Amino acid sequence: MxxxxxxxxxxxxxxxxTEMLYPKVTAEMLQRRGLKLTQGLTDAMMGRPAPVAFQAMIDWHDLADTIDILTRESEEIFADILEASLGxxxxxxxxxxxxxxxxxxxxxxxxxxxxxxxxxxxxxxxxxxxxxxxxxxxxxxxxxxxxxxxxxxxxxxxxxxxxxxxxxxxxxxxxxxxxxxxxxxxxxxxxxxxxxxxxxxxxxxxxxxxxxxxxxxxxxx
Structure with missing residues (x-):
């Protein structure tokens, strides 16, 4: 046995x-700031708790945003993507x-x-x-x-x-x-x-x- x-x-x-959907969220957030998502940042964020992932995003691009700001923004974008793509x-x-x-x-x-x-x-x-x-x-x-x-x-x-x-x-x-x-x-x-x-x-x-x-x-x- x-x-x-x-x-x-x-x-x-x-x-x-969802791991295929999260990069879409991150890409949209970065696009709003005139930036592009790279595979390196995707890998740095993947599988980690949201605060850690967003801190990696802040450090990667030297963003002025706080973790709380990014969390709220990501939730709004993610909700729209989920309705069409979750599986x-x-x-x-x-x-x-x-x-x-x-x-x-x-x-x-x-x-x-x-x-x-x-x-x-x-x-x-x-x-x-x-x-x-x-x-x-x-x-x-x-x-x-x-x-x-x-x-x-x-x-x-x-x-x-x-x-x-x-x-x-x-x-x-x-x-x-x-x-x-x-x-x-x-x-x-x-x-x-x-x-x-x-x-x-x-x-x-x-x-x-x-x-x-x-x-x-x-x-x-």
């Missing part, structure tokens, strides 16, 4: 396609269904605030099947620090090694690896060039047959 007894998902870019990542629906049927305890650990996560996940009726959601505003140290996954392990009453964690970014994967979990990296188009050294598996997508084998799930075929 598998030693994995619970599954924890990152949200942005792992469950939801689930390929393979999540099928995987999540089988995990529920197999009675794995399930949770989400995200750098987004807990309230934002509950809103986004609630749009797809995901939250009723979760043991809990931990937001980036509920831990002292955000990803890539392992605190959020160590907190999840404590809440689940399991050792980190008994928890499979799905992450799409280098920042998030490092948090999962350093916490001692079974880290499964699922890079998207936004993170294929990231380093996932230390991950037990680098999956192609959530459809990857190896994920099903590791979690001892029945075939979708």
């Amino acid at each position: 598998s030693e994995i007894r619970a599954v924890v998902f990152d949200m942005d870019g792992t469950i939801l396609n 689930l990542m390929p393979g999540f629906t099928e995987l999540f269904k089988l995990l529920r049927q197999t009675n794995y305890p399930l949770a989400v650990c995200t750098s987004a605030s807990r309230s934002a996560a509950l809103d986004l996940l609630g749009r797809f009726n995901i939250t009723p099947d979760l043991q809990f959601v931990i937001g980036g505003d509920e831990v002292q140290h955000g990803k890539p620090h392992p605190e959020i996954y160590l907190t999840a392990a404590n809440r689940l009453g399991l050792s980190p090694a008994e928890i499979a964690v799905f992450e799409d970014s280098e920042t998030g994967c490092k948090a999962a690896i350093d916490a001692g979990t079974y880290a499964i990296a699922v890079p998207g188009d936004h993170s294929r060039k990231h380093s996932f050294d230390g991950a037990q598996l680098i999956a192609d997508t959530l459809h990857d047959r190896r994920i099903y084998d590791i979690l001892e799930l029945p075939s979708l075929d």
Whole structure:
């Protein structure tokens, strides 16, 4: 039998396609200031709590704006983009269904605030099947620090090694690896060039047959 007894998902870019939407928000914010978004800044912001990400943006371009100003502006832009573009990542629906049927305890650990996560996940009726959601505003140290996954392990009453964690970014994967979990990296188009050294598996997508084998799930075929 598998030693994995619970599954924890990152949200942005792992469950939801939001990591592909955030750069659109950032690009719009910078365009308003006569600036352009680069891949370097995108990578520096990805997977981090909003205050840290916006501070990176301020430092990168020596902006006069405060974190609060950027947060409010981003929320307004993001709300418009969400209505047209929010969706689930390929393979999540099928995987999540089988995990529920197999009675794995399930949770989400995200750098987004807990309230934002509950809103986004609630749009797809995901939250009723979760043991809990931990937001980036509920831990002292955000990803890539392992605190959020160590907190999840404590809440689940399991050792980190008994928890499979799905992450799409280098920042998030490092948090999962350093916490001692079974880290499964699922890079998207936004993170294929990231380093996932230390991950037990680098999956192609959530459809990857190896994920099903590791979690001892029945075939979708």
